[in-house]
Amino acid sequence: MSFIKKFIEQETVNRRNFLLASAYGLGGVAAAGVFGPGMAQAASNPTVAWSYRNRTNPYWNEIVSGGEAFMDAAGLGKDALTHLINEGSSEKSLADVKALLAKTSGNLALAIDTNDAPNCRPVVEAVAEAGGYVSTIWNKTDDLHPWDFGDNYVSHMTWSDEGPAEQTARILLEAMGGKGGVVHLGGIASNNPAIERLNGLKNALKDYPDVELLAAEPADWDTQKANQVMSAFLTRYGDEITGVHCANDTIAYGVLEALRAEGIDDMPIVSYDGNPQAVGLVDEGKILATVFTNPHWGGGITAALAYHAAIGTFKPSDEPNEHREFYGPTILITPKDAAEFKANYLDNVPTYDWTDFWGPTNGQIMYK
Amino acid sequence: MGSVLTRDVLVKWAPLLVLIVLILFFAAMEPRFFSVRNFARIGISSAPALMVAIGVTFIIIMGSIDLSMEGTVSVCAVVFAFAFIAMGGTLASFAWLALPLALLVGAAVGLLNGLVHVKLKIPSFMASLAMGFVGTGFALLLTGGDRIRVEDDLFRGLLTTRWFNFPIMCYVAVAFLLIAWFIQTRTTLGRNFYAVGGGEDLAHASGLNVNKVRILGFTLAGVFYAVGALLAVGRIGIAETATGSNFMFVSITSVVVGGTALWGGIGGVWNTLIGVLIVNVINNGMVVIGLPGYVQDGVLGVLVIAAVVLSTDRKSVTFVK
Numbered sequence: 109m110s111f112i113k114k115f116i117e118q119e120t121v122n123r124r125n126f127l128l129a130s131a132y133g134l135g136g137v138a139a140a141g142v143f144g145p146g147m148a149q150a151a152s153n154p155t156v157a158w159s160y161r162n163r164t165n166p167y168w169n170e171i172v173s174g175g176e177a178f179m180d181a182a183g184l185g186k187d188a189l190t191h192l193i194n195e196g197s198s199e200k201s202l203a204d205v206k207a208l209l210a211k212t213s214g215n216l217a218l219a220i221d222t223n224d225a226p227n228c229r230p231v232v233e234a235v236a237e238a239g240g241y242v243s244t245i246w247n248k249t250d251d252l253h254p255w256d257f258g259d260n261y262v263s264h265m266t267w268s269d270e271g272p273a274e275q276t277a278r279i280l281l282e283a284m285g286g287k288g289g290v291v292h293l294g295g296i297a298s299n300n301p302a303i304e305r306l307n308g309l310k311n312a313l314k315d316y317p318d319v320e321l322l323a324a325e326p327a328d329w330d331t332q333k334a335n336q337v338m339s340a341f342l343t344r345y346g347d348e349i350t351g352v353h354c355a356n357d358t359i360a361y362g363v364l365e366a367l368r369a370e371g372i373d374d375m376p377i378v379s380y381d382g383n384p385q386a387v388g389l390v391d392e393g394k395i396l397a398t399v400f401t402n403p404h405w406g407g408g409i410t411a412a413l414a415y416h417a418a419i420g421t422f423k424p425s426d427e428p429n430e431h432r433e434f435y436g437p438t439i440l441i442t443p444k445d446a447a448e449f450k451a452n453y454l455d456n457v458p459t460y461d462w463t464d465f466w467g468p469t470n471g472q473i474m475y476k
Numbered sequence: 477m478g479s480v481l482t483r484d485v486l487v488k489w490a491p492l493l494v495l496i497v498l499i500l501f502f503a504a505m506e507p508r509f510f511s512v513r514n515f516a517r518i519g520i521s522s523a524p525a526l527m528v529a530i531g532v533t534f535i536i537i538m539g540s541i542d543l544s545m546e547g548t549v550s551v552c553a554v555v556f557a558f559a560f561i562a563m564g565g566t567l568a569s570f571a572w573l574a575l576p577l578a579l580l581v582g583a584a585v586g587l588l589n590g591l592v593h594v595k596l597k598i599p600s601f602m603a604s605l606a607m608g609f610v611g612t613g614f615a616l617l618l619t620g621g622d623r624i625r626v627e628d629d630l631f632r633g634l635l636t637t638r639w640f641n642f643p644i645m646c647y648v649a650v651a652f653l654l655i656a657w658f659i660q661t662r663t664t665l666g667r668n669f670y671a672v673g674g675g676e677d678l679a680h681a682s683g684l685n686v687n688k689v690r691i692l693g694f695t696l697a698g699v700f701y702a703v704g705a706l707l708a709v710g711r712i713g714i715a716e717t718a719t720g721s722n723f724m725f726v727s728i729t730s731v732v733v734g735g736t737a738l739w740g741g742i743g744g745v746w747n748t749l750i751g752v753l754i755v756n757v758i759n760n761g762m763v764v765i766g767l768p769g770y771v772q773d774g775v776l777g778v779l780v781i782a783a784v785v786l787s788t789d790r791k792s793v794t795f796v797k
Contacts, residue, residue, distance in 0.1 A: 164612075164717040169621035297770060325763060331712055332722065339517040340763030343508055365712045369520060369635050369643065370513075385623065 174407030273308025288350030334362030531700030539740025547611020586698020673740025
């Protein structure tokens with residue numbers, strides 16, 4: 109039966125070659141518009157790419173605009189940024205990265221959110237094996253560390269949401285007069301930030317024994333879903349609800365409209381993310397607090413770290429661990445400082461120094 | 477009794493029975509469910525979905541399927557918001573023209589959808605799904621990922637102004653339901669949908685221009701998607717690429733749960749009304765009785781299967797594809 113075995117082996121090799129070839133082809137299509145044909149790439153001229161979900165979401169839109177701002181500031185031009193859009197698919201995320209590695213022969217500086225934590229390892233291993241440089245944000249398993257990959261896995265940044273969410277919760281609970289009932293509308297149930305933001309509320313509630321957590325339901329980061337969940341909460345609890353804790357701004361918009369439909373316009377609400385529209389609502393006093401995580405800076409600095417490691421501006425393995433794994437910045441916005449914040453961060457996007465890699469960060473990541 | 481309660485009669489009224497049983501069940505579990513204010517809330521969440529579901533009802537009666545609603549709704553919502561703001565930003569000005577414009581855009585997308593399906597001979601499933609993606613992409617191109625706020629008090633009166641405890645958007649939805657009912661029963665086009673769905677070969681052999689009926693059907697569906705988009709914007713005051721999200725699942729589920737058969741020729745807009753109400757009563761009721769979130773999706777799935785089992789006559793179906 110050895111001929112069958114041989115045939116299978118042959119076919120496996122053929123299939124692998126075919127896959128590689130098609131991956132190469134796809135990468136070529138993706139990057140063709142960026143570089144044009146026949147342009148040689150020196151080792152000092154790496155392709156810079158951002159891999160993310162999509163631009164529909166205002167948060168990712170901000171992240172990518174930061175990446176583009178970095179490209180402009182570095183003199184590369186924002187059109188030179190290669191966009192790998194995974195549309196929420198980890199498989200596509202990994203396939204796109206491999207295709208681009210093949211296309212660039214590993215001369216790549218990659219900024220990426222790998223969509224889910226388990227996908228981070230194969231992405232990082234693929235980049236390291238090809239000799240590229242990668243900086244990740246948000247999703248990474250706890251056992252995966254940049255310092256285990258020498259220089260190639262440059263950095264990982266995430267945001268700890270528990271503390272800031274607790275701060276907003278305290279503002280909410282104070283506004284409620286320390287009594288009554290609060291409902292929480294969360295993100296997708298299994299999302300890490302969704303869990304942390306609810307934990308923040310629960311931590312704050314320990315100091316407010318007279319406030320009852322009436323219910324916590326996932327609203328999937330979605331305005332329309334939040335609108336419907338809030339309506340149902342109003343049926344179930346009615347006047348018992350005296351405050352609303354939202355896991356992010358898009359949820360808060362839906363909540364505000366559900367309340368508006370009932371003629372309620374004085375309900376204390378807090379949210380998270382610091383989207384421009386939410387900051388406006390904080391300024392008007394309709395939302396009591398939101399938290400800005402500066403996605404623009406996050407998107408720019410992640411690309412900057414990978415790029416500067418790739419061109420040798422700094423050597424990642426010479427840096428201490430808190431420069432390899434760190435928390436991103438968080439800024440609490442309340443009605444008091446909303447106008448000032450808006451003027452400083454939203455109306456004029458600040459010009460960042462994209463070589464100040466760690467200035468605004470919040471210390472090394474702690475694992476529980 | 478035996479002569480009244482035939483199987484046909486049961487199957488015909490089963491969706492309504494399911495709805496009544498659900499309402500009684502949730503009311504028994506939590507009396508506050510059974511209140512006018514809560515019914516208004518269910519009405520608000522149902523109104524945009526009803527419009528989209530009515531649109532796709534016509535297509536399903538023809539035995540086709542339309543999955544372009546998410547893209548179409550997003551495009552209509554975004555175009556409406558841009559035009560509305562550009563022309564004055566309040567219904568009291570010429571900005572009201574943005575309303576018919578949105579309907580025209582919906583019709584245009586639907587027409588394109590129908591042409592791609594019929595002229596390029598692509599199955600409606602694939603053609604419409606692809607057109608939906610094109611729509612979502614186009615909406616994203618228009619907005620660049622931003623959300624557009626529509627804050628005009630007159631327009632938002634759809635949500636905030638109430639007659640007899642129900643906001644205006646509920647009455648608008650009922651008005652369009654009656655228009656759809658008129659189209660379904662009193663126009664040649666409406667009856668032709670049933671002819672095509674009941675037996676396309678027969679309809680074709682009797683001299684009916686099936687392709688024309690299909691294209692008109694998709695165009696009509698596009699108009700109803702546009703109405704759904706307007707109500708969705710009215711409900712949350714925001715037009716964005718994500719405005720169309722979730723409409724595919726809700727509308728198709730509603731149509732099927734209401735008793736309109738996916739193989740065509742059976743059902744109608746009243747079935748769709750019942751179906752939309754069933755889905756929204758379930759969604760609202762599960763939160764109201766306090767079921768944990770992770771149970772809700774599973775329960776919804778089981779209830780959908782139960783509703784379809786109850787409301788379809790399996791003896792008349794020889795095979796399912």
